[in-house]
Amino acid sequence: MARILFLYAPLFRTRHHQEFRLSRAVNMGTLPSRAQACVLILILAMNVALCTVNIPYGTDRAAAVIQIRTGIMATMNLIPLVLIAGYMRVADCLEFKAGWDAVRLAFMDSSFIRAGLIRAARIVTILYRNVSRDQTTADIESLPDDLLKIALNLPRPWIVTPGQHIYLYIPSISLWTSHPFSICWTDDFDSLAAERETPETTPTNQIYILMRRRTGFTDTLARRVSGSVNQTLSVHALVEGPYGGIHSLDSYGTVVLFAGGVGITHHLLYLRRLVRGQVEGTVAARRITLVWVVRSPDYLEWVEEWIGSIVSIGKGKERESSPTRALQILIYVTGSYNADGMERIRLGGSEEIRVSTGRPSFEKLLAWEMSNQVGAMGVLCCGNGRLMGDGGGFCK
Numbered sequence: 001m002a003r004i005l006f007l008y009a010p011l012f013r014t015r016h017h018q019e020f021r022l023s024r025a026v027n028m029g030t031l032p033s034r035a036q037a038c039v040l041i042l043i044l045a046m047n048v049a050l051c052t053v054n055i056p057y058g059t060d061r062a063a064a065v066i067q068i069r070t071g072i073m074a075t076m077n078l079i080p081l082v083l084i085a086g087y088m089r090v091a092d093c094l095e096f097k098a099g100w101d102a103v104r105l106a107f108m109d110s111s112f113i114r115a116g117l118i119r120a121a122r123i124v125t126i127l128y129r130n131v132s133r134d135q136t137t138a139d140i141e142s143l144p145d146d147l148l149k150i151a152l153n154l155p156r157p158w159i160v161t162p163g164q165h166i167y168l169y170i171p172s173i174s175l176w177t178s179h180p181f182s183i184c185w186t187d188d189f190d191s192l193a194a195e196r197e198t199p200e201t202t203p204t205n206q207i208y209i210l211m212r213r214r215t216g217f218t219d220t221l222a223r224r225v226s227g228s229v230n231q232t233l234s235v236h237a238l239v240e241g242p243y244g245g246i247h248s249l250d251s252y253g254t255v256v257l258f259a260g261g262v263g264i265t266h267h268l269l270y271l272r273r274l275v276r277g278q279v280e281g282t283v284a285a286r287r288i289t290l291v292w293v294v295r296s297p298d299y300l301e302w303v304e305e306w307i308g309s310i311v312s313i314g315k316g317k318e319r320e321s322s323p324t325r326a327l328q329i330l331i332y333v334t335g336s337y338n339a340d341g342m343e344r345i346r347l348g349g350s351e352e353i354r355v356s357t358g359r360p361s362f363e364k365l366l367a368w369e370m371s372n373q374v375g376a377m378g379v380l381c382c383g384n385g386r387l388m389g390d391g392g393g394f395c396k
């Protein structure tokens with residue numbers, strides 16, 4: 001109860017994840033949770049107290065003392081700031097997705113030696129993943145609606161699990177910065193027809209990410225790609241990771257995945273694993289529902305092939321003993337559309353895919369799933385702040 005009402009509760013209603021934006025480029029962050037707000041208020045109160053208490057007001061020294069105190073406080077506040085920034089990647093690694101948990105880590109051991117060791121470990125990881133006889137390369141292709149599809153060819157593959165993300169460096173675009181992206185697909189062993197090992201037990205040499213164009217690194221890369229021949233580009237890249245991917249949905253009888261726009265990247269490998277597992281009888285899932293909110297039917301072009309291959313898993317191979325297949329893909333188109341686009345989004349009339357217009361009601365969708373629930377229910381949300389806030393709010 002303390003977690004629901006205090007630790008993870010949004011400050012006001014359900015808007016914890018919604019970003020404050022001054023413009024498309026200027027993001028002022030998100031609203032803190034109630035627990036985070038308390039910590040912030042305490043820090044603020046401490047700063048005010050340390051700068052104003054026991055000052056010899058009314059004497060000549062008052063201004064000088066205030067100056068010294070505020071100077072010291074500004075310097076002291078820099079230490080946690082730098083440590084938190086440095087520890088963010090470690091927090092990621094430990095799956096502390098809510099960045100504020102990094103505060104806890106930073107104060108647990110605020111030694112610079114430790115921070116140095118962590119940075120060294122990251123460099124070793126980057127070298128291990130990328131330096132070999134072959135180099136990591138990125139084949140980049142431009143898709144509709146400001147999206148880039150990137151195939152990363154890895155010299156040192158690993159076993160990709162759903163929910164993993166990597167940090168991507170493209171030195172020819174930006175030498176020192178890296179950005180996180182979900183691994184949304186792996187090519188190998190897509191089909192059950194191939195009676196081979198599954199992707200979950202086999203390292204894969206090629207992973208895919210879908211990158212939404214924003215205003216910094218992603219914008220520079222998108223401009224470079226659109227200026228290239230055929231709107232495709234092959235560049236040298238560096239991959240750091242993988243991080244995350246420690247949450248399994250295998251034991252849930254009912255699984256609901258909510259995605260908004262490019263948030264679909266986080267769910268595709270979960271969906272593939274669950275559908276494959278359902279057919280093979282290796283996961284508990286009996287009801288699997290993906291709810292994807294998109295602005296335009298064109299978005300399906302991003303993932304048409306991959307969703308098509310998930311829908312076809314196990315088709316034509318049903319055995320009498322295999323459990324009833326209960327996959328639903330509900331696509332909600334919130335922007336303008338034309339009839340051709342809507343027909344296309346149905347992937348040639350696949351019975352698992354239903355397309356509606358307008359925004360979904362999370363409350364109604366979850367209530368429906370709960371009334372038909374089989375076993376425990378697992379819900380995952382990935383999208384913009386509003387979707388995360390609404391989805392998370394109704395789950396609570």
Ligand SMILES: Cc1cc2nc3c(=O)[nH]c(=O)nc-3n(C[C@H](O)[C@H](O)[C@H](O)COP(=O)(O)OP(=O)(O)OC[C@H]3O[C@@H](n4cnc5c(N)ncnc54)[C@H](O)[C@@H]3O)c2cc1C
Nearest residue numbers: 027178179180181182210211212214215216217218219265
């Ligand atoms: C775990 C995780 C997985 C993600 N997966 C995807 C994905 O699959 N596809 C996708 O399109 N986007 C994904 N993102 C978001 C993506 O990382 C940002 O859109 C990208 O870093 C923006 O780069 P930019 O320089 O163009 O950003 P800007 O235009 O400068 O800023 C746009 C937004 O991105 C945020 N941002 C900028 N740099 C970083 C950074 N290094 N780390 C985190 N956030 C940053 C900013 O705070 C701002 O909200 C993911 C983010 C996280 C945390």
